[in-house]
Amino acid sequence: MKKRVAAFCSHGGSNFASIADAAARGEIPVEVVVMVHNNARAGAKEKAKARGIPTEWVPRKRFATDEEYAAHLFAILERYTVDIVALAGFMQRIPEEVVRRYAGRMTNIHPALLPFFGGKGFYGMRVHTAVFEAGMKVSGPTVHLVDEQYDHGPILLQRAVAIDDCRNPEEIAARVLKEEHRIYPEAVGLLAQGRFQLEGRRAALIPS
Ligand code: GAR
Numbered sequence: 001m002k003k004r005v006a007a008f009c010s011h012g013g014s015n016f017a018s019i020a021d022a023a024a025r026g027e028i029p030v031e032v033v034v035m036v037h038n039n040a041r042a043g044a045k046e047k048a049k050a051r052g053i054p055t056e057w058v059p060r061k062r063f064a065t066d067e068e069y070a071a072h073l074f075a076i077l078e079r080y081t082v083d084i085v086a087l088a089g090f091m092q093r094i095p096e097e098v099v100r101r102y103a104g105r106m107t108n109i110h111p112a113l114l115p116f117f118g119g120k121g122f123y124g125m126r127v128h129t130a131v132f133e134a135g136m137k138v139s140g141p142t143v144h145l146v147d148e149q150y151d152h153g154p155i156l157l158q159r160a161v162a163i164d165d166c167r168n169p170e171e172i173a174a175r176v177l178k179e180e181h182r183i184y185p186e187a188v189g190l191l192a193q194g195r196f197q198l199e200g201r202r203a204a205l206i207p208s
Contacts, residue, residue, distance in 0.1 A: 003083040003192035004033045006076070008090035011124075013037075013044020015088035015109055018181035019188055020051050028189030034080045036073075038092045054080075060092050070095035077102075086188055087146065091123055096148055104198065106146040107191065109184050111176045113158060114142040118151030128169035128176070137164040139172055141180040143187035145203065154203040156196060157187040 005023070007016035013035070020032040035048040036056045048055045056076050063069040073095070077085070087094070087108040099106060110118055112127045117139075122130065131139045140160040145153035161179050166172045190196060196203040 001029075003030045004081055005030045005084045005086055005188060005192075006034045006036055006080060006082040007032055007044075008036045008085065008087045008094075009042055009044035010037060010039050010091040011042055011044065011089050013042060013047045013088065014177065015180055015184050016044055016086070017047045017051070019086060019088070019185045020047075020053060022185035022189070024051070028185055028192065030084065030188055030192045033082065034076065036076060036090075038090070044089075066095045067097070070097045073098050074101070084188065084191060085146075086184070088184070089124075094146065099146055099148055103147070104145060105191075107143055107156065107184075107188060108146050108151070108153075109180055110142045110144065110151050111139075111173065111180065112142065113138070113140050113160060114144060114151050114155060118142075120150050122151070125169060125173060128173045131163070132166070132169040132172055137162065139163050139176055141176055141183055143183055154196075154198060154201050156191065156203050157183045159183050 009016050022028050023030045023032055032053055034054050036058055037044055038059050045055055085102050085106040112131055117127050117130050138160045142158045143156045147153035159179050161175050163172045195206050197206050
C-alpha cells in the first residue's frame, strides 16, 4: 500500500517536485496527495498544477492562535488522509501539537550537514553563506524527522558533497540542491517502507 504524502512548501518547491516525480515513476511507494503552502506566490504552485496535485494555501496570519492554525492543518491532513508530512522548504514553524501527532511521520530537509549550520535563523541562502564563510570543504543535505526543536530530530539520510572548488554561496547551494533531489525521495521512500528503527536520537537503517 502506498503511503500518502503531504508536501509543505514556501518557495520554488523543487524538493516537492523531486518526491512527486520519483513517486510517479514508481521508484518509491508513496503518492503525493496534496501540496500545502503559506505563500501565495510560491513557485511550488505551478509545479503542483503541472503534476495534477491539489494545493492548499494556508497563510499563518489568517489564524489568531497556534491552536486555530493547528486545527486547520489537522483538517487538511485528515481530508487527504495523509500518512507522511514532508516539509520541503517550508519556512513557517509547525505548531507543536501537529509535530507531536505526526511524530516519526514528519520529515524535513536541511541544506547542510546537521547539527552544523542548523537551528533557528539558518535557512536557505543564509546556510550556504555561513558554510562558505567558514571555509568548509564539504557540505550536503540532511533529511531528518521533525521534533519540537529546529533541525534537531533523528537524522534519516545525510550526504556529503565536495565544495572545495565553489567560488561563492550560490555555487554551494546549486551543488547541495542537486543532492537534495536525490536523497529526499530516497528518505521518504525508506520511511514509507518502515525501514528506520529509532534508538534515541539515532535512526538506524534496517537492511532490506
Ligand atoms: C532547499 O534548499 C531546502 O533545503 C531549504 O530550502 C530550499 C527549498 O528549495 N530548506 C531550509 O533551509 C530549511 N531550514 P525548494 O523550494 O526548491 O525545495
